[in-house]
Amino acid sequence: MAIGAKVLNAVERIGNKLPDPVFLFLWLILGLVALSLVGSGLGWSAVNPVTGELMQAQSLLSKENLEKLILGMPRTLADFPPLAIVITIIYGASVAERSGLFATAIRGALLNAPRAILTPVVVLTGMMSHHASDAGYVVVIPLAALIFAAAGRHPLAGLAAGFAAVSGGYAGNLFPGSQDALILGITEPAARLIDPAYSVNIAGNWFFIIGVVLVFTPIVWFLTDKVIEPRLGKWAPVPGFNAPAAEEKTPLTPEQKKGLAWAGLSILGMIALWTLLVFIPGSPLVDPDAGEGQTFNPLYRSLIAFFAITFFVAGGAYGAGAGTVKSHRDMVRMMGEGLSQLAPYIVLAFFAAHFVAMINWSGLGPILAVNAAAVLKEIALPAPILLIAVVLVSCFFDLFIGSASAKWSALAPIVVPMFMLLGISPEMTTAAYRMGDSVTNIATPLMSYFPLILTFAQRWDPRFGLGSLMSIMLPYAGAFLVAGLLMVAAWVAFNLPLGPGVGVHYTPPAPMEASQLPSEGGITGLPTPPEAAAIAGPGVAKR
Numbered sequence: 001m002a003i004g005a006k007v008l009n010a011v012e013r014i015g016n017k018l019p020d021p022v023f024l025f026l027w028l029i030l031g032l033v034a035l036s037l038v039g040s041g042l043g044w045s046a047v048n049p050v051t052g053e054l055m056q057a058q059s060l061l062s063k064e065n066l067e068k069l070i071l072g073m074p075r076t077l078a079d080f081p082p083l084a085i086v087i088t089i090i091y092g093a094s095v096a097e098r099s100g101l102f103a104t105a106i107r108g109a110l111l112n113a114p115r116a117i118l119t120p121v122v123v124l125t126g127m128m129s130h131h132a133s134d135a136g137y138v139v140v141i142p143l144a145a146l147i148f149a150a151a152g153r154h155p156l157a158g159l160a161a162g163f164a165a166v167s168g169g170y171a172g173n174l175f176p177g178s179q180d181a182l183i184l185g186i187t188e189p190a191a192r193l194i195d196p197a198y199s200v201n202i203a204g205n206w207f208f209i210i211g212v213v214l215v216f217t218p219i220v221w222f223l224t225d226k227v228i229e230p231r232l233g234k235w236a237p238v239p240g241f242n243a244p245a246a247e248e249k250t251p252l253t254p255e256q257k258k259g260l261a262w263a264g265l266s267i268l269g270m271i272a273l274w275t276l277l278v279f280i281p282g283s284p285l286v287d288p289d290a291g292e293g294q295t296f297n298p299l300y301r302s303l304i305a306f307f308a309i310t311f312f313v314a315g316g317a318y319g320a321g322a323g324t325v326k327s328h329r330d331m332v333r334m335m336g337e338g339l340s341q342l343a344p345y346i347v348l349a350f351f352a353a354h355f356v357a358m359i360n361w362s363g364l365g366p367i368l369a370v371n372a373a374a375v376l377k378e379i380a381l382p383a384p385i386l387l388i389a390v391v392l393v394s395c396f397f398d399l400f401i402g403s404a405s406a407k408w409s410a411l412a413p414i415v416v417p418m419f420m421l422l423g424i425s426p427e428m429t430t431a432a433y434r435m436g437d438s439v440t441n442i443a444t445p446l447m448s449y450f451p452l453i454l455t456f457a458q459r460w461d462p463r464f465g466l467g468s469l470m471s472i473m474l475p476y477a478g479a480f481l482v483a484g485l486l487m488v489a490a491w492v493a494f495n496l497p498l499g500p501g502v503g504v505h506y507t508p509p510a511p512m513e514a515s516q517l518p519s520e521g522g523i524t525g526l527p528t529p530p531e532a533a534a535i536a537g538p539g540v541a542k543r
């Protein structure tokens with residue numbers, strides 16, 4: 001058996017033995033409780049180099065923490081930032097999705113694509129489909145295969161390009177959306193473990209996700225046209241097998257075109273409204289008294305409301321034009337249906353929220369981050385190398401755990417504070433994580449949509465098996481990984497902005513001297529409280 005097959009079999013065996021992400025968090029919580037007992041008993045502590053605050057490990061079974069856990073359980077869930085952010089955007093996005101706006105816009109983009117640029121249009125449409133939740137998997141990928149066949153090209157090449165864009169290019173988009181809100185919403189409380197005043201906005205990775213589109217699109221274009229399609233050969237239907245007919249590629253109806261026109265006008269209207277809000281005197285979206293580069297922070301934070309309202313208005317406008325929305329009651333029903341599909345995430349959010357909160361209550365997250373930062377500071381690895389490690393760790397975990405938010409909820413409380421202490425911004429650490437979380441989606445059969453994609457492929461060729469699908473997707477995954485690592489390293493090396501007002505590096509409110517970090521790394525080397533006070537020094541004010 002080839003080495004590659006053995007590795008994939010091992011990944012599948014290990015992945016199948018992992019519990020559901022909900023119970024994964026439950027086991028993590030139980031482990032955290034046990035570790036807090038050990039840490040508090042041994043007097044683990046550290047000093048926050050930013051605030052000068054002495055952080056001591058606290059038992060999660062202490063009276064105070066048990067009160068927080070039991071009496072404050074509803075508040076812990078309500079205070080979990082990603083939950084409120086995602087629900088807010090889903091109110092609008094569910095109307096845009098269920099009225100047919102997203103699916104029709106995707107179909108319109110692909111149906112009208114010239115043959116010469118069919119592949120990049122599929123890629124761009126696939127990445128933009130991330131705004132439509134999982135619609136890209138069930139709309140873009142099978143439609144890409146159908147349109148390739150109608151253009152006289154191999155349908156499985158179209159399927160591969162669509163899958164690579166929708167899943168492998170998960171970190172890419174032209175505009176922030178619900179995924180940015182979800183992931184960056186997890187980043188903010190992690191950053192506040194070190195800097196309580198730190199604020200993250202939905203546009204924190206905007207320029208980076210555009211960069212992913214610009215880098216990944218030509219990769220998919222080249223691999224699809226020059227590697228994958230020639231390998232597949234000329235498309236020939238299997239004798240005795242009825243493949244989907246290319247004639248099923250029906251054009252948009254007049255009602256759908258009318259709905260798209262109305263939706264486009266409504267989006268332009270929302271952009272004009274937000275622009276007006278920025279320039280009116282006393283605008284709530286501008287803070288003239290903020291420091292340099294912070295003037296438009298309110299505008300960036302308002303993007304959550306902007307996308308929620310825009311999706312709602314555009315979805316309603318499309319539905320009115322296309323006839324899929326008959327009254328306001330239809331829109332209310334669509335919002336309810338959209339929220340009902342969030343049920344699995346809300347269940348996961350309950351456990352993730354408590355895990356994040358309990359790391360904070362125990363003090364172990366920032367204590368571990370301070371000491372790990374001390375070790376890395378002594379090793380003196382360049383920032384690009386450190387962030388490449390984040391990409392690789394993210395890639396590895398993605399082989400077993402599909403949920404991006406579940407992985408980031410577990411990793412963020414450790415890696416975000418740790419990298420802040422090394423001068424790397426939370427947004428840059430998040431971008432590195434998102435890159436790693438994207439590239440291996442298309443290479444693992446444990447990915448939740450992998451069986452569905454295989455089903456789509458077998459509509460065209462019943463002999464097409466799991467190994468066949470993996471063999472055509474591995475070139476994309478390998479190229480994405482190399483390009484992703486280079487992109488993260490280059491972003492840091494050239495100190496490129498990640499979003500409006502957001503850079504690669506983190507500058508703490510107070511100077512962070514090397515002497516303020518513990519000189520010894522690891523949990524067992526944590527300083528005792530008197531030693532920690534000496535580390536803080538007189539020049540660091542305690543907040």
